[in-house]
Amino acid sequence: xxxxxxxxxxxxxxxxxxxxxxxxxxxxxxxxxxxxxxxxxxxxxxxxxxxxxxxxxxxxxxxxxxxxxxxxxxxxxxxxxxxxxxxxxxxxxxxxxxxxxxxxxxxxxxxxxxxxxxxxxxxxxxxxxxxxxxxxxxxxxxxxxxxxxxxxxxxxxxxxxxxxxxxxxxxxxxxxxxxxxxxxxxxxxxxxxxxxxxxxxxxxxxxxxxxxxxxxxxxxxxxxxxxxxxxxxxxxxxxxxxxxxxxxxxxxxxxxxxxxxxxxxxxxxxxxxxxxxxxxxxxxxxxxxxxxxxxxxxxxxxxxxxxxxxxxxxxxxxxxx
Amino acid sequence: xxxxxxxxxxxxxxxxxxxxxxxxxxxxxxxxxxxxxxxxxxxxxxxxxxxxxxxxxxxxxxxxxxxxxxxxxxxxxxxxxxxxxxxxxxxxxxxxxxxxxxxxxxxxxxxxxxxxxxxxxxxxxxxxxxxxxxxxxxxxxxxxxxxxxxxxxxxxxxxxxxxxxxxxxxxxxxxxxxxxxxxxxxxxxxxxxxxxxxxxxxxxxxxxxxxxxxxxxxxxxxxxxxxxxxxxxxxxxxxxxxxxxxxxxxxxxxxxxxxxxxxxxxxxxxxxxxxxxxxxxxxxxxxxxxxxxxxxxxxxxxxxxxxxxxxxxxxxxxxxxxxxxxxxxxxxxxxxxxxxxxxxxxxxxxxxxxxxxxxxxxxxxxxxxxxxxxxxxxxxxxxxxxxxxxxxxxxxxxxxxxxxxxxxxxxxxxxxxxxxxxxxxxxxxxxxxxxxxxxxxxxxxxxxxxxxxxxxxxxxxxxxxxxxxxxxxxxxxxxxxxxxxxxxxxxxxxxxxxxxxxxxxxxxxxxxxxxxxxxx
Numbered sequence: 001x002x003x004x005x006x007x008x009x010x011x012x013x014x015x016x017x018x019x020x021x022x023x024x025x026x027x028x029x030x031x032x033x034x035x036x037x038x039x040x041x042x043x044x045x046x047x048x049x050x051x052x053x054x055x056x057x058x059x060x061x062x063x064x065x066x067x068x069x070x071x072x073x074x075x076x077x078x079x080x081x082x083x084x085x086x087x088x089x090x091x092x093x094x095x096x097x098x099x100x101x102x103x104x105x106x107x108x109x110x111x112x113x114x115x116x117x118x119x120x121x122x123x124x125x126x127x128x129x130x131x132x133x134x135x136x137x138x139x140x141x142x143x144x145x146x147x148x149x150x151x152x153x154x155x156x157x158x159x160x161x162x163x164x165x166x167x168x169x170x171x172x173x174x175x176x177x178x179x180x181x182x183x184x185x186x187x188x189x190x191x192x193x194x195x196x197x198x199x200x201x202x203x204x205x206x207x208x209x210x211x212x213x214x215x216x217x218x219x220x221x222x223x224x225x226x227x228x229x230x231x232x233x234x235x236x237x238x239x240x241x242x243x244x245x246x247x248x249x250x251x252x253x254x255x256x257x258x259x260x261x262x263x264x265x266x267x268x269x270x271x272x273x274x275x276x277x278x279x280x281x282x283x284x285x286x287x288x289x290x291x292x293x294x295x296x297x298x299x300x301x302x303x304x305x306x307x308x309x310x311x312x313x314x315x316x317x318x319x320x321x
Numbered sequence: 322x323x324x325x326x327x328x329x330x331x332x333x334x335x336x337x338x339x340x341x342x343x344x345x346x347x348x349x350x351x352x353x354x355x356x357x358x359x360x361x362x363x364x365x366x367x368x369x370x371x372x373x374x375x376x377x378x379x380x381x382x383x384x385x386x387x388x389x390x391x392x393x394x395x396x397x398x399x400x401x402x403x404x405x406x407x408x409x410x411x412x413x414x415x416x417x418x419x420x421x422x423x424x425x426x427x428x429x430x431x432x433x434x435x436x437x438x439x440x441x442x443x444x445x446x447x448x449x450x451x452x453x454x455x456x457x458x459x460x461x462x463x464x465x466x467x468x469x470x471x472x473x474x475x476x477x478x479x480x481x482x483x484x485x486x487x488x489x490x491x492x493x494x495x496x497x498x499x500x501x502x503x504x505x506x507x508x509x510x511x512x513x514x515x516x517x518x519x520x521x522x523x524x525x526x527x528x529x530x531x532x533x534x535x536x537x538x539x540x541x542x543x544x545x546x547x548x549x550x551x552x553x554x555x556x557x558x559x560x561x562x563x564x565x566x567x568x569x570x571x572x573x574x575x576x577x578x579x580x581x582x583x584x585x586x587x588x589x590x591x592x593x594x595x596x597x598x599x600x601x602x603x604x605x606x607x608x609x610x611x612x613x614x615x616x617x618x619x620x621x622x623x624x625x626x627x628x629x630x631x632x633x634x635x636x637x638x639x640x641x642x643x644x645x646x647x648x649x650x651x652x653x654x655x656x657x658x659x660x661x662x663x664x665x666x667x668x669x670x671x672x673x674x675x676x677x678x679x680x681x682x683x684x685x686x687x688x689x690x691x692x693x694x695x696x697x698x699x700x701x702x703x704x705x706x707x708x709x710x711x712x713x714x715x716x717x718x719x720x721x722x723x724x725x726x727x728x729x730x731x732x733x734x735x736x737x738x739x740x741x742x743x744x745x746x747x748x749x750x751x752x753x754x755x756x757x758x759x760x761x762x763x764x765x766x767x768x769x770x771x772x773x774x775x776x777x778x779x780x781x782x783x784x785x786x787x788x789x790x791x792x793x794x795x796x797x798x799x800x801x802x803x804x805x806x807x808x809x810x811x812x813x814x815x816x817x818x819x820x821x822x823x824x825x826x827x828x829x830x831x832x833x834x835x836x837x838x839x840x841x
Contacts, residue, residue, distance in 0.1 A: 057434065057435060060434050063435070063437040063438045063441075063609075063610065064610045064611060065610075066435055066438045066610065067438045067441075067442070067606045067607060067609045067610020067611070068607065068610045068611070070603075070606050071603045071604070071606035071607035071609075071610055072603070072607070073603075074599045074600070074602050074603035074606060075599070075600055075603035075604070075607070077596075077599050078595075078596040078597060078598065078599025078600035078601075078602075078603060079596065079599075079600060080596070081592050081593075081595055081596030081599065082592070082593045082596030082597060082600070083596075084592055084596075085588070085589050085590070085591075085592030085593035085596060086593060089584075089588050089589040089592055090584070090585065090588075090589055091370075091584050091589065092367075092582070092583065092584050092585065092589075093370075093575070093582045093583060093584070094367055094582070094583065094584065094585055095367070095575065095580045095581070095582045096365065096366070096367040096567070096580060096581045096582075097579060097580050098567055098578075098579050098580060098581065098697060101470065101565070101566065149521075149525050150525070152525040152526060152528060153524050153525040153526065153527065153528035153529055153535075154524060154528070154529055155521070155524060156520040156521055156523070156524040159524065159529065159530050160513075160520055160530070174624075174626070191626050191627075193626075199404070201404070202404055202418045204418055205626075207402070207532050207533075207534070207625065208530065210624050210625040210626040211506075211530070211531050211532050211625035211626070212530060212531075214625065214626035244626055248510075248645075248650075248663065248664070249506070249507045249510040249511070249645070249664060250506050250507070250509065250510040250531070251503055251506060251507065251628055252625065252626050252627060252628045254627065254628040266628050266629070266729075267503065267507065267628070268642075268645055268646045269646070269728065269729055269739055269743075280650065282739065282740065283650070284645065284646065284648055284649070284650050284663050285650060286650040286651070286652030286661065286663055287652065313510070314510040314513060314514065314661060314664065315514065315652050315654075315659040315660070315661035315664070316513045316514065316519050316520045316659060316661070317515075317516050317517055317518075317519055317520060317658055317659060317660065318520055318658065318659075319654070319658070319659035320657050320658075320659075321654040321655070321659065
């Protein structure tokens with residue numbers, strides 16, 4: 001208890017006035033005048049650059065001039081202020097006592113008692129009411145999930161299993177042009193889509209066509225060949241087609257190594273050998289790319305003879321093998 | 322007349338009280354809100370002076386930059402995948418069909434004044450935000466600042482890191498360019514890989530199959546409202562707890578478990594930290610001005626059937642990408658179901674495990690050490706070799722995985738086969754963390770034994786004596802070498818002043834120091 005408590009007339013001043021002569025309150029800089037001058041110069045430069053930014057913006061100069069002026073200006077302003085704080089303001093070190101955050105034993109017990117005893121009064125005496133209320137709140141919690149989840153989108157059903165490829169679907173390129181026998185030379189490669197996914201408004205392929213139906217068409221030879229037993233006749237005139245969705249994470253398998261006859265996924269380097277049914281040769285992809293059974297229609301356009309025989313793209317729980 | 326005026330002035334001044342307008346405002350506020358006592362304590366709050374305490378400030382201020390630049394961008398960005406034709410300034414894209422989101426991003430880059438700068442600042446600030454959170458977290462971890470009573474604040478920090486990573490990924494996806502679209506597709510496939518619920522999850526989130534037309538608007542509102550709101554809430558709690566529990570500090574002269582030694586909030590820390598805010602902002606502005614980031618106009622609008630070579634995500638996703646690359650293709654198929662372990666394990670289970678370990682680390686460590694005491698003094702990492710080794714092993718693991726996200730680039734660069742690089746990383750991801758942990762442990766042990774480590778070395782002067790003999794002597798100590806710390810001074814809470822004789826004349830009109838002089 002200091003004297004102050006007995007002398008109510010005394011004014012209490014919150015600045016550590018008495019310590020002005022104390023080294024703790026002094027400037028940290030050895031040469032305060034010099035520090036002040038340097039900081040002043042920094043501030044003046046900052047003002048110049050910030051004004052320059054204004055001019056740059058007004059005149060719509062190049063972005064690097066905008067960023068350069070405001071960057072240098074703000075940096076100098078901040079640097080000057082920090083230097084002011086570091087060299088010309090009271091550095092202490094001052095000490096602040098930590099006051100224990102914990103309450104006294106009595107206060108803690110009082111709180112626990114309030115919680116325990118009052119809940120005993122209201123809940124334990126009325127167990128049925130408590131149970132019913134908890135049930136209601138719990139059911140609400142579950143029910144509330146429906147608008148949070150179910151409203152967001154449709155059930156998946158078999159959407160992950162199907163594509164737009166049907167028996168007889170005409171293969172078109174990204175501009176909607178159908179593919180004929182002479183579209184590709186041997187060694188050529190292109191991405192094809194089902195004809196019905198051409199967006200009539202733009203003339204290009206719809207997002208769905210691009211994302212799900214994308215198929216890579218390669219002409220490996222002039223003659224039909226067989227990629228796998230049971231797929232005889234799937235490659236008319238040496239054309240072979242696989243789903244372009246990587247079975248690892250669904251990236252487009254967009255790189256074709258012509259000499260090795262390998263399709264490479266640029267995302268995680270899975271490699272598929274196109275001559276033997278796109279079986280993965282390397283990388284994390286777990287399955288071959290699904291192959292399309294190709295043929296021609298009456299007009300000589302290349303068509304799918306059947307939908308893909310399995311889900312395209314990466315694996316998921318409902319996928320059957 | 323002049324006498325009357327002077328008198329009025331004097332009486333007005335007397336009525337104003339000794340502290341002028343500021344005092345008046347404090348009085349009025351205190352009448353209504355009772356701010357004087359708490360406010361005074363806040364102005365006197367002591368901040369320990371150590372450079373590592375600024376790391377969290379970098380996160381805070383880059384978040385401020387993110388909010389400011391983000392508000393600017395939201396005025397121009399159109400979150401829609403509607404197909405539109407580009408008619409803007411950038412000639413190579415003119416006349417092309419693209420999504421409205423992509424077009425508006427190109428417009429921000431070329432046709433909005435200052436738009437490109439702000440866009441690049443936003444992206445750089447996001448990278449700095451995530452990076453500085455991680456470095457700040459390292460400081461907290463290796464010095465044991467997460468120990469009782471600060472476990473909750475550690476947890477909040479980890480949650481903010483997770484949110485920052487999600488926020489970054491989502492923001493990266495918004496422009497709907499070719500590279501971000503590919504990232505989004507990978508994200509879709511990862512969610513799809515979760516057993517039982519995966520296909521439902523993606524169907525609900527994307528409103529049907531990928532890509533749909535709802536994900537960009539949804540991600541937009543998540544990016545500009547939902548996650549920032551949660552982040553602001555967590556950030557407030559983070560800082561609130563910091564003020565309530567006060568800073569930790571390194572041990573040193575006059576520093577104990579029961580005090581905090583440093584410089585006061587006002588004016589010293591406030592000046593330094595405000596200056597630092599400006600400098601962090603300046604750093605993002607300079608990066609935005611001179612370091613191009615994410616030039617989306619070069620990538621083209623997203624087309625799910627196109628891809629560019631060497632696709633890599635933003636750096637804070639690299640470890641997950643690396644984990645995906647080196648995982649063997651262990652898909653399970655049977656009984657009418659498929660479990661894509663090669664995706665689910667590295668991209669869902671593994672990060673889940675890492676973040677769970679982070680979240681519960683304080684409890685884990687307490688269980689191992691049995692240390693339930695309160696800690697306000699920080700550990701030196703070498704004094705806790707096991708914790709330091711564990712942290713080093715964790716980072717070695719993450720860095721190795723980060724390296725594994727560049728297998729193709731490394732194979733090209735070193736002219737080795739991709740297969741060799743892959744197998745190298747499959748082994749490295751196990752061996753490197755073990756070695757890093759063991760080496761760190763040993764280093765800590767040995768550093769403990771060396772006395773005086775960390776002291777500044779003095780240069781040696783080599784002298785040749787007339788007899789041709791060489792001797793070395795230390796240079797004379799510079800002032801900072803013999804660092805004698807001032808004994809910390811208690812913050813003067815209240816100073817008692819003699820009753821004043823001539824009411825109101827408390828101080829000279831101006832004092833050279835700017836500090837009020839009071840007769841004692």
